[in-house]
Amino acid sequence: MAYLRPATIASALAARAELPRALVCGGGTAVQPAMNAGLLRPADVLDLGGLRDGAAIDACGDRVRLGPVVRVAAAARAHALGAGVLDGLLRGFATPAVRERATLTGNLFQAPADLAVVLTALDGSLIAAAARSRGERRLPVTTADALEPDELAIGLDLAVPAAFAYERLAVREVAAPTLAAVAAALLAGGPRAAVTGYRTGTAVPCPGAVPHLADPAGADGFAAEVVAAAAPPTPYARRSVAALARRCHRRIHRGDARGDADVRR
Amino acid sequence: MSGDDLVEVRGTLDGEPYHAEVPVWASLLDALEAAGRPLPAGCRGGQCGSCTVSLDGVPTPACVVPAGAAAGAVVETARRAALPVLVAELAAAGATQCGYCSPGLVVALSHLLSTSPSLDAPAVREALTGHLCRCTGYEAIVTATLAAAARLTS
Ligand SMILES: Cc1cc2nc3c(=O)[nH]c(=O)nc-3n(C[C@H](O)[C@H](O)[C@H](O)COP(=O)(O)OP(=O)(O)OC[C@H]3O[C@@H](n4cnc5c(N)ncnc54)[C@H](O)[C@@H]3O)c2cc1C
Ligand code: FES
Ligand code: FES
Numbered sequence: 001m002a003y004l005r006p007a008t009i010a011s012a013l014a015a016r017a018e019l020p021r022a023l024v025c026g027g028g029t030a031v032q033p034a035m036n037a038g039l040l041r042p043a044d045v046l047d048l049g050g051l052r053d054g055a056a057i058d059a060c061g062d063r064v065r066l067g068p069v070v071r072v073a074a075a076a077r078a079h080a081l082g083a084g085v086l087d088g089l090l091r092g093f094a095t096p097a098v099r100e101r102a103t104l105t106g107n108l109f110q111a112p113a114d115l116a117v118v119l120t121a122l123d124g125s126l127i128a129a130a131a132r133s134r135g136e137r138r139l140p141v142t143t144a145d146a147l148e149p150d151e152l153a154i155g156l157d158l159a160v161p162a163a164f165a166y167e168r169l170a171v172r173e174v175a176a177p178t179l180a181a182v183a184a185a186l187l188a189g190g191p192r193a194a195v196t197g198y199r200t201g202t203a204v205p206c207p208g209a210v211p212h213l214a215d216p217a218g219a220d221g222f223a224a225e226v227v228a229a230a231a232p233p234t235p236y237a238r239r240s241v242a243a244l245a246r247r248c249h250r251r252i253h254r255g256d257a258r259g260d261a262d263v264r265r
Numbered sequence: 266m267s268g269d270d271l272v273e274v275r276g277t278l279d280g281e282p283y284h285a286e287v288p289v290w291a292s293l294l295d296a297l298e299a300a301g302r303p304l305p306a307g308c309r310g311g312q313c314g315s316c317t318v319s320l321d322g323v324p325t326p327a328c329v330v331p332a333g334a335a336a337g338a339v340v341e342t343a344r345r346a347a348l349p350v351l352v353a354e355l356a357a358a359g360a361t362q363c364g365y366c367s368p369g370l371v372v373a374l375s376h377l378l379s380t381s382p383s384l385d386a387p388a389v390r391e392a393l394t395g396h397l398c399r400c401t402g403y404e405a406i407v408t409a410t411l412a413a414a415a416r417l418t419s
Contacts, residue, residue, distance in 0.1 A: 001270035003289045003333035029329045033310040035290040036328060045289045049334050095395025097324050097373065098311050174394050175312070 005047040009054055009068070009154050013131040015046055020149040022046040026069055026106035029098050048152070059160070062188040065127075066104060066156045072115075073099040081122065081160055088166045089118055092174060105153050108144045112196075114178050116142055116203035118166060119158060120194035121183035127155040142202050159192075161185040165251035167244040180241050182226055184213055184248040191252075193222070195230040195245070198237060204229045212249075219249040276338045278302060279345040287332045293320070293340070296332035304342065305365050307397065314396035317369035319346040324373040326395070343368035348375040351413040358409035362400035370396040374410050384414040 004022065006012040015022070023042035025031050027049065034040045048054060054069040057080045064080055072093065076086040093114055094102060107115040108126060125138040130151045138157065139146055147153065163186040170176040184193040191213040197204040209225035212218030226245035232238045271286040274296045285299040294306055294316045304327060307313035311329040318327050319341040327340075351374055354360075361367045370393065377384065377392045389410045393403060 001272075001289055003272040003331075005333060005336070025331055025334070027329075028331045028334060029311055032292050032329045032331050035331075036292055036309040041290055043289075045331060045333060047331060047334050095311070095314070096392060097314070097317060097326055097395055098329065100323050101325060101329060 002044045003047065004045065005050045007050055007052050009051055009129075009152075010131075012046065012048055012051060012054075013129060013152060013154075016152050017131040017150045019044050019046065024048065024152065026103035027071060027101035029094070029102045030106060030110050054154075062160050064158050064160055066158070068105045068152065068154050068156075069103050070105070070156075071100060072102045072104055072107070075104060081158060082164070085161060085164045086118075089114065089168075092168050092170060092176075092178065095175065105156060108141050108153070108156075112178065112201050113203075114168075114181070117181045117194045117196050118183045119156065120203040120205055121164075121185045121192050122158045122161060123185075123187055123189065123192055124156055124158040126153050127157055128152070129154045159185070159187040159189065161187055163252050165248040167247045169240050169244060180230065180232070180237065180244060182241065182244040182248050184222075184245075184252055186213075186252060190214075193226060193245075193248070195226045195241065198230050198232045198241075209245075213252065216253045219246045222246070222249045272333050274332045274336050276335055276340055278340045279342055283340075285332070289331075289333065291332045292328050293318070293330040293332050293335040294327035296335065297327060297340070302342070305368060307365070312395065312397070313366075314369045314373065315366055317372045317396070318342050319372050319376060322376075324376045326369075341372070343371040343375075346375050347371045348378055348413065348417075350416050351375055351378060351410065354409040354413040354416070355406065358405040358412070360401055360405035360409045366396055366398040366400075370398070370406065374406075374413075378410070378414055378417060382414055382417045384411060386411065 004015050022044035025047045048069050054067040056067040058065045107113045119141040124141045127136050128151045129136045166183045168181040169179045181196045191210050193206040193209045194203050206226050206229040209222050212221035223242040223245040227241050230241045232241050272289050274285045283300045285296040287296050287299050305315040307315045309328045311326045316327040317324050321338050389407045
């Protein structure tokens, strides 16, 4: 039984190869409550929280690479994705203290993962690596469960948007689960949008909505495509998702689409 | 917690060295309890805030931190992290009734006052997100914190 807290990504990958069944821990805000409740009783824990080279935020042109233990609050403070982009999301995400510990990478291994819809709209990918291979491979942010047993996520690669909008539906502004969310972004490679799928609870890209997002008069078409991707089960849910999509579209075209998304009841 | 191999956690607690041996799956909250310094614990899921400590200067629910992750860290409870002016204002405003939530929220609000002394009510409410108080209705806590901020800046 071991508690391993490696100091570098290379030593974390070596530890992962040696103990592929060890419970991986980033900030611990999801796994520790599960351990407290007796839902997880790992023999070994591989804690990435002490990685000296794991919290870097590296901008490269219109993309940014985040290390595996970049915390949600730190990413927002550093304007890692551009000033204000994460603000609207963060208003409804966890609590201030949990945001200080929670990592963006760790969120993608959870269900539900509120960040997945944002990172999908930002053309994000998970970067995976293993000690046995020299290279890295990239996975869609919604496929964290496709990691090999000896792999770790060693970072995230995202586009920095020229404009971004995020809208969420929840019963309260804070400390309430997201019922539906839509994210839209204008990226150097073109517009992108994503929605939380009602059936799956995971983020779904909306390629059909892209031409409407580019069109200032395309709010209704955009909403229709987003609703089709989310497949909400009831008329109320369909209207709600359509309203979120229209708000995102409006923000993108009003020119104030930087992070000031309101949380809607 | 018996029957498991133990990990050793050493660090600083309220300015003194402490030491605990706990299972690998245990939290910092468990480690502090094993070290003879139990904190109020409500949910053990990071939601109620009652176990909040200052961990290397950042308010953190001890129940969401793996004990092993806190090895070598500086942990401060309300005993050491509380700003006296805040404690005085909370007492004057009647912002503590059963007191179960108080140690945790005093850590969080003392940190808020130390890092951003000129505050408004929305900032105090934001800092209270994740701190459940079943007794006071929060208004007295907000009023007391703003009064403490005013005293700190006057
Ligand atoms: C009070 C509270 C409120 C919360 N609110 C929200 C919320 O509003 N929205 C939301 O989406 N979540 C919420 N969460 C859940 C959680 O805080 C977040 O999902 C957080 O981002 C998880 O990050 P972490 O670093 O703490 O993950 P951890 O708990 O450390 O790990 C989570 C998962 O990711 C895996 N993992 C972590 N890093 C890696 C890596 N580099 N490689 C491979 N696997 C890895 C772990 O094995 C584990 O399966 C909340 C939690 C609490 C306690
Ligand atoms: S017991 Fe730790 S936050 Fe509730
Ligand atoms: S004073 Fe009783 S819970 Fe806050």
